[in-house]
Amino acid sequence: MKQDEFRPDVTAAFDGAAGAYDRLVAANPGYHRHLRCSARRMALPGAGSGLRLLDAGCGTGASTAALLATYPRAEIVAVDGSAAMLAGARRKSWPGSVRFVHAPIESPGSAVEPGRFDAIFAAYLIRNLADPDAQLRAFRALLRPGGTLCVHEYSVGDSPLARATWNAVCCGVIIPAGFATTGDAALFRYLRRSVVEFDGVSRFRRRLGDAGLTAVRTATMTGWQRNVVHTFLARRPAESDRGRDGR
Numbered sequence: 001m002k003q004d005e006f007r008p009d010v011t012a013a014f015d016g017a018a019g020a021y022d023r024l025v026a027a028n029p030g031y032h033r034h035l036r037c038s039a040r041r042m043a044l045p046g047a048g049s050g051l052r053l054l055d056a057g058c059g060t061g062a063s064t065a066a067l068l069a070t071y072p073r074a075e076i077v078a079v080d081g082s083a084a085m086l087a088g089a090r091r092k093s094w095p096g097s098v099r100f101v102h103a104p105i106e107s108p109g110s111a112v113e114p115g116r117f118d119a120i121f122a123a124y125l126i127r128n129l130a131d132p133d134a135q136l137r138a139f140r141a142l143l144r145p146g147g148t149l150c151v152h153e154y155s156v157g158d159s160p161l162a163r164a165t166w167n168a169v170c171c172g173v174i175i176p177a178g179f180a181t182t183g184d185a186a187l188f189r190y191l192r193r194s195v196v197e198f199d200g201v202s203r204f205r206r207r208l209g210d211a212g213l214t215a216v217r218t219a220t221m222t223g224w225q226r227n228v229v230h231t232f233l234a235r236r237p238a239e240s241d242r243g244r245d246g247r
Contacts, residue, residue: 014059014082020181021060021085027177034221035066035123038152038231041219042119048074051118054142055079056105057125061089063152064098067121077101077117079108106135114141123152127198136211146238149213155230157200162227166195169224201230208234 014021025031044051048071055064058078067076075097080086081104090100101111105125120139126132139149156162170192178188199207201218208216213234221229 014085014187020178022062022088024177024181025062030221030223030225032062032066034225034229035063035152036069037221038123038150039066039070039121041231041233042070042121042148042150044071044074044119044148047072051075052077052116054112054117054120056120056122056139057081057128058089058100059085059124061092061094063121063123064089064094064100065092066123068095068098073097074118075099077112079103079105079112081105105129106131106138112142115144117142117147118144119148119150121150121152124154126151126153126204127194133207133211136207136213140212140236143236145236147236149208149232149234149236151204151208151232151234153198153204153230153232154195154228155199155201155204156195156228157198158202159200159227163196165224166228167192201232204232208232212237 044053051071051074053067053071053074053076055067055076055078058064058080059082061078064076064078067074077099078089079101080089081102083102086100086102099111101108103109103111106129120143122139126135129135136149143149154166156166170188174191175185175188178191179185198204205216205218214237216232216234218233219231220227221231
């Protein structure tokens with residue numbers, strides 16, 4: 001990912017936009033539905049009963065709500081580095097099974113212990129990190145053997161039509177709406193660039209494999225976000241897989 005005026009301090013940029021964030025995403029009719037779609041694609045058993053899930057980069061709680069709606073019996077630990085975004089999440093109503101942690105996902109501290117999570121949900125996170133490969137390896141370590149990683153992310157690099165659609169929606173809707181709502185378009189210009197410069201689907205699938213994750217598969221969304229937003233699924237090999245995958 002190329003450097004730009006926001007890349008060194010993305011967290012501060014999201015702090016500044018936190019007050020308007022929920023209003024902005026509500027203008028996208030597919031936003032919450034697509035998060036729930038990716039959560040369902042994880043196909044965890046028993047409505048999550050007895051499972052421990054990590055919501056990595058939870059923001060104001062939209063991804064947390066998608067997990068809770070899909071797996072209401074699971075324990076959910078939701079982590080974000082933006083204090084203002086997390087404050088927005090905490091103002092909402094949550095059951096006792098949901099816990100929020102203020103920490104950068106790169107160093108989440110003792111609340112996020114290695115090998116303790118049955119699944120990790122990372123929505124709109126990876127392309128904002130300085131070292132996505134290190135984070136994917138860290139996610140592998142946080143999962144129990146056999147655990148699932150679900151990355152819900154923009155990826156337009158393999159599709160000229162998807163890239164053109166994304167640029168048109170950003171220039172015609174997202175950037176103007178962001179400026180009208182917050183008075184500053186810089187974060188939303190960064191959003192456009194970060195997606196354009198991020199991996200295509202095939203490249204990100206290879207990243208997942210290079211991080212030691214297996215059973216990689218993908219699916220896209222519907223509507224204008226077809227081939228723009230994708231679900232990437234992978235798993236930490238189970239102990240019985242070690243001889244087969246060499247890890």
